Structures are given as structure tokens and as C-alpha cells.
Amino acid sequence: MKINKLIWVRLITFSFFLTTACYACSDDSDTPLDTPTEEPGNGMDDIDTSGVTLKEAIGDKFLFGAAINPWQLDINSSKEENRREGEVVLKHFNALVAESVMKWRSIHPDKEKYTFEDADAIVKFAEENGMTVIGHTLVWHTALPDWVWKDVSTGKDLSAEQLKENMRSHINTVVSRYKGRIKGWDVVNEAFNDDGTYRESPFYRILGKEYIPLAYQYAHEADPDAELYYNDFELYHSTKCRAVLQLIGELKAKGLPITAIGMQGHMWMNNPTVEMYENTILAFKSAGVKVMVTEWDMSVANGQNIYPNGLPKDVEAKWTQRMIDFFKLFLKYKDVVTRVSTWGVSDSHSWLNEKCTDYPLLFDRQQQPKPVVEMMIRAALADK
Numbered sequence: 001m002k003i004n005k006l007i008w009v010r011l012i013t014f015s016f017f018l019t020t021a022c023y024a025c026s027d028d029s030d031t032p033l034d035t036p037t038e039e040p041g042n043g044m045d046d047i048d049t050s051g052v053t054l055k056e057a058i059g060d061k062f063l064f065g066a067a068i069n070p071w072q073l074d075i076n077s078s079k080e081e082n083r084r085e086g087e088v089v090l091k092h093f094n095a096l097v098a099e100s101v102m103k104w105r106s107i108h109p110d111k112e113k114y115t116f117e118d119a120d121a122i123v124k125f126a127e128e129n130g131m132t133v134i135g136h137t138l139v140w141h142t143a144l145p146d147w148v149w150k151d152v153s154t155g156k157d158l159s160a161e162q163l164k165e166n167m168r169s170h171i172n173t174v175v176s177r178y179k180g181r182i183k184g185w186d187v188v189n190e191a192f193n194d195d196g197t198y199r200e201s202p203f204y205r206i207l208g209k210e211y212i213p214l215a216y217q218y219a220h221e222a223d224p225d226a227e228l229y230y231n232d233f234e235l236y237h238s239t240k241c242r243a244v245l246q247l248i249g250e251l252k253a254k255g256l257p258i259t260a261i262g263m264q265g266h267m268w269m270n271n272p273t274v275e276m277y278e279n280t281i282l283a284f285k286s287a288g289v290k291v292m293v294t295e296w297d298m299s300v301a302n303g304q305n306i307y308p309n310g311l312p313k314d315v316e317a318k319w320t321q322r323m324i325d326f327f328k329l330f331l332k333y334k335d336v337v338t339r340v341s342t343w344g345v346s347d348s349h350s351w352l353n354e355k356c357t358d359y360p361l362l363f364d365r366q367q368q369p370k371p372v373v374e375m376m377i378r379a380a381l382a383d384k
């Protein structure tokens, strides 16, 4: 009787919150927008930024992080590039997320084998330097070894029970190892298509949508104090945003904690607009969760090798302007944005360089700050 009553209360609360939150979803032209407030950072010219780092300027407004690989923390390396990357990380950032080494394929390549060395090194470095660590990621369709979902001898899908057991044991082992040391986890990553349908991952194919709450349940059991996030890209598509809002409601209705949505910030020169991103922040804010700007970078080349030898001045200026506009947006929503993390440190190492020469990050190929860094410091100092 008591349980039924609880379920009803949760259902009613969920319906109310979904109606309210969807009202703010992004790219529907007929969706009313919240009125933008005064931009922070006006009258910033007389602010002295000398010697101030990004993390100092941002202070406790939100964490400022970077995705890294262990070589980028090697401040005593004989390789100059590695050393300089490490110096930038130490100087400007206070939160770390592993670009690859905590993914399933890296940390748990075979059923009986865990490889914790790289992840351990990142956590140790962070602890020695007073930095926060975010775990990325527990359940994702990429960087996933076949044995997790397939019987490798027959090539057939595992049963639902076998997959659940693999998920439970992986999540339990990894999350427990870093209990109290990793602040929060991207529990499930990129579960939805742009149209809001569930991605046809092996997890979804075998377990249906219940694989998601199960992942949160296992993570919560392993570390009840860890923050749990859902992380995805291009959430400004209203269909995708609605699917995530629905998921937040379903998790809450089951009593599972969902602390924040990681709004991946992979951007291009024309997309998204600041308004699209703002509306999405507002949608999640009204759903009662925090927002993390994860995986922030802005591609200039968009997969084409059009700028192999450097950027034309006008393109660079447009990139700078868009980056500072977005950063001011993040400052504006510091009440709900708890972390901003770039996906990499300098242009010399970015996933976007796999196809062409790109210029997506705050530091150039010599690890020198781009002009936007000083503008960000100024904007953060001016923002009260």
C-alpha cells in the first residue's frame, strides 16, 4: 500500500516536471525562450589579468577541466611537448577526465583482466595536485570489447542475465576501486539518436531501455556518494533533449540519483548557436538537474583539411568570438553549470586532428594560450 502511494507521488511529480522542462527544450522555433539577462563581463577592460590563471579567475563558479591521457601529465618528461602539456594542465585546470583510459576497452579488456595502471596514475596525479577527477565512462557502445555482450565462440548475443552480470561486475569493480576519489561518473554515454529514439547498442538490443536504470543502480550501489551523470552530444536537438528529460524523470521515479547532464560541447563555426545551447541548459535546469559542459572544443576544419598551415586571421577571429560568447553563457548559468571541461588541452593533440589539421582548443600547438584565454580570464574576473 505504502509502495503504491510512493509510486503515484513519483509519477505525478515526474509528469509535472516533464511538462515544465519540455517547455524550455531547444530548437523548436515556437518554444518560448527565457529572457536573456545582462551579459557578464561588461566594462572588463580595466581588469588586471596579469599572472591570473583560468582556474583562479573562475574560482568557485564551476570546475574547469580538461580531458587528458597519462602522457599529458608527465611534467618531468624528456619530451618537451609532454612537459608543456602537463604544465598547462597544472596551471589552468582543476578537474581531470580521462580521454580514453577509463573506457571499458582500456580498463577491462578481457573478462578476467582489469588494467588500472593508467587510470590509477591520473587519479594519483589529481590527488597530489588538489584536482577533481571525473570518471568517463561506464556504459558506452564504443570502446566496448565484444566479450561484454557476445559469446565469442558462437558469435551470438549473450543472454540478458549474462549481460547484466557483466555490467554489474564491471561497474562495481571500477566504481568501487575509486570510491571517494572520483567525484562523479558519466554512467551512460550517448544512449540516444538525434531523433530521440534509443541507440541500437548491444545494451539496448539485449536488455531494452532498462539497461540504463540498471547501470545507475549498479553505480550507486558501488559508491553511494558519487555523483552520477548522463553524457551526450548535440542535446540541442529538441527530440534528443526531450528523450533525456524523459530519462531523468524515469530515473528519479525509480529513486535513482541523477546529478547532472553532461552536455557535450563539440561545436563548429556555425553550429550550435549560443541560443540553442542556452535553451538546452534551461531545459535541464527546470528538470532539477545540474549541467556540465563536457567535451568542449570548436572545430574550424570540420573534417576537411582546409587549413593545414594555420588559420586565416578572419577565421581565427570568428573562432575566438564564438568561444568567448559560449564561455560568457557558461558564466551566466553558473548557478546550474557545475563544470566546464575542454576535450583535450592544446591543438597538438585532439581527436579532431585524426582526419585533418584542426584548431579546436584553448592552447595552440606549442601549448601557448590563444587570445581567447585572456578574454576568458577577464570575463570570469568581471563576473560577480
Ligand code: G3I
Residues within 6 Å of the ligand: 099, 100, 103, 142, 143, 189, 264, 295, 351
Ligand atoms: O590505445 C590504442 C593503441 O593501443 C592502439 O595501438 C591505437 C591504434 O589505433 O589505438 C589506440 O586507441 C585509440 C584510443 O583513442 C586511445 O588513444 C583508438 O584507436 C581511438 O579510436 C580512440 O579514440 C577516442 C574515441 O573517443 C574512442 O574511444 C578519442 O581519442 C576520444 O577523443 C574520443 O572521445 C569521445 C568521447 O569519449 C565521447 N564523446 C565523443 C568523443 C569524440 O569522439
